[in-house]
Amino acid sequence: MGKSTVWTDKEILEAISGSSQINEAIRQLYEGYYGVLENYILQNNGSEADAADAIQETILVFLNLVETNRFRGESSINTVLYGINRNIWLTMLRKRKSSVNRNQIFTKDQDQEVQDISKTLEEVEGYQLIMSLFDKLGKKCRQLLHLFYYENLSMKEIAAQEGYTNDQIVRNTKFKCMKELMDQIEGNKNLKDLVRNALGYGK
Amino acid sequence: MENKYDDRILVNYLDGSLDPTEKQLVEQEMEKSDAIQERLDLMQFTIRAIKFKAYKSSVKEIQHDFLQHRIENKSFTSVSTPKLEGKVRSMQFWIKIAASLLFLCSLGYVLWLFQADGEQLYETNFISYEIALDRGAGLQENQLESLYINGEFYQMFQVSEETNLEEFNSFELLLLGTAALELNNPAEAMRYLQKIDSDNIQNQSDDYQDEVDFFMAMAYLKQGAYEQALHLVTKMRSDEQHKYHSNFSWSEEISIRLQQML
Structure with a gap:
């Protein structure tokens, strides 16, 4: 946790949506909000381990909201993270079938305005x-797709880094890797239906 | 666009590598065809899933570091010290205090590193192998897989008693290897995992290689074979694409190194 400067909401959002310094932005989220989010879980019958699980998922859902342009800073990051965290914790409790705990949270928090994240949660399920x-793809395919789509490296840079003869071969x-993945998705009816629902085609 | 479902063109469109005329053509086709729009959305969703995987790995690693850092800080700040009111201390005094604290912390840290033996590292890091959710869709679930899912590890070895090691496929070998670990039998686990490893070397393939690396490292740790465990842990930690890249921390790697030296 080397960086000590506290970023503004705008700086964090720019870093995430611009895919630059994304790890620094995630660190900022942890430094700025972990305590508040953890406190919420602890006050609502959760343990520290529960909090760690819920917060990890909260951050991922938040990144997806920014990635899909569904959060552009209309409200504060704090409010959005709080809402996501609460939703996730309720879902976890629901899975544990602990209606007692759930009811306690509802009565404590009924006045809180919480953003609906059900669509994002559905998407996350599809991503998983x-x-x-x-x-299941080969290591080369996984690496290539990761470098292009996450690290934002150009075909030329990938060719040089991974030892391909030229950028056309990388392309x-x-x-082929992308096609292989798409074919696997096409071949899995349950997954395809889930994704179509998440995309709004199945409703 | 002759072929309305030409995936290459759609991928290039999403990657932003079409020229303006081609781009316009795709957009016109999209206006007319719901099928193309849907295909494009599915591709975009898939690309986001690829990014999401990388986010997940980063978030996991950052959270691990964050919590580790917090634990370390907690142990220092929780010590309450009496106030030294009205007394001005020289710089030399504070340097001595800082040096003593540094020494004590270093000593504590080294002791902590030394006390984490293979058994403890195994207990801390072992995670059960989880079969991918979608596996049943394309492949028929076999007997070993069903038994594994139900946690019937002993039965897995009973039903495969008569089967030669060569007759298992990589997936079955992996299930048997991890089942042996679940039964606290690292030597038996090694038989199966090493078979996948050697097959991969021989066939230049990488079937379940990441899983094999991780569970072999676990088996080595359990047996106190630190040199072999260290080799695999270093391999996993140095490869960001490795599925188990974040499962061992830097300090755990140091602990194994120290155990190896003992």
């Missing part, structure tokens, strides 16, 4: 399934 298919290989 695609990720399991992604894991072709990347397409």
Whole structure:
């Protein structure tokens, strides 16, 4: 946790949506909001381990909201993270079938305005399934798609870094990898239906 | 666009690598065809899933560091010290205090590193292998898989008693290897995991290689074979794409190194 300067909401959002210094932005989220989010879980019958799980998922859902342009800073990051965290914690409690705990939270928090994140949670479920298919691709494919889509490296940079003869070969290989992944998704009816629902086609 | 479903063109569109005329053409086709729009949305969703995977790995690692840092800080700040009111201390006094604290902390840290033996590292880091959710869709679930899912590890070895090691596929070997670890039998686990490892080397493939690295490291730790465990832990930690990249912390790697030296 080397960085001591506290970033503004705007700086954090710019870093995430511009894919620059994204790890620094995530660190800022942890330094700025972990305590508040953890406190919420602890006050609502959760343990420190529960808080760690819920907050990890909260941050991921938040990143997806920014990535999909559904959060552009209309309200503060604090408010949005709080809402997501609360939703996730309620979902976790629901899974544990602990209606007592759930009711306690509802009575404590009924006046809080919380952003609806059900769509994002549905998307995250779809991502998890695609990720399991992604894991089945060969190592080269995984690396290539990661470098292009996450690290934002150009075809030329990937060719140089990974030892491909030229950028055209990288382009072709990347397409084949992408196609292989798409074919696997197409071949999995349950997954495809889930993704179509998340995208609003199935309703 | 002759082929309305040409994935290459759609991928290039999403990557922003089409020229303006081609881009306009795709957009016109999208206006006319819901199927193309849907295909494009599915591709975009898939790209976001790829990014999400990387986010997940980063978030996990950052959270691990954050919590580790917090634990370390807590242990120092929780010590309450009496106030030294009305007394002006020389700089030399404070340097001595700082040096003593640094010494004590370093000593504590080294002791902590030394006390974490293979058994403890195993207990801290072992996670059960989870079969991918979608596996049932494309492949028929076999007997070993069903038994594994139900946690019937002993039965897995009973039903495969008559089967030669060569007859198992990589997935079955992995299930048997991890099942042996669940039964606290690292030596038996090594038989199966090493088979996948050697097959991968021989066939230049990487079937379940990440899982094999992780569970072999676990088996080595459990057996106190620190040199072999260290080799695998270093491999996992140095490869950001490795599925188990974040499962061992820097200090745990140091602990294994120290255990190896003992």
